[in-house]
Amino acid sequence: MQYATQVQPISYLKANAAAVLARLSEQREPLLITQNGQAKAVLQDVASYEETQETLALLKILALGHQDAAAGKLKPLAEVEARLRARRSAA
Known part of the structure; x- marks a missing residue:
């Protein structure tokens, strides 16, 4: 799986949390969160x-x-x- 299109800075997550959660549930693709240009976390929906x-x-x-x-x-x-x-016969 390629994550290049699912990378966002933490500031995007802070500003768009509800939309990010909706997208995660809808698309069921993880989102890579960066901080200061470095990968820091991966978010995914609960079902996944x-x-x-x-x-x-x-x-x-x-x-x-x-x-x-x-x-x-x-x-x-x-x-x-x-x-x-x-076991079956004893039950």
């Missing part, structure tokens, strides 16, 4: 933030699974199926 957090959580679960597999912490499929069937 939540999607990002969910994606990161899934990636973390995947990485943990790979670590377990590399460490040999695996169980045979038949054993897992038997445990799940036992």
Whole structure:
């Protein structure tokens, strides 16, 4: 994703906060905020933030699974199926 068109100085944010928030919700593209010509923050709408957090959580679960597999912490499929069937019948 290119952020060149979504860069604004902090003074723009201060003067146009409501319009910036509306644009973030509408376009769902992050906005890079600069201060003294340097990138200082990224603003994004809540829905996009939540999607990002969910994606990161899934990636973390995947990485943990790979670590377990590399460490040999695996169980045979038949054993897992038997445990799940036992739980289902107990419930």
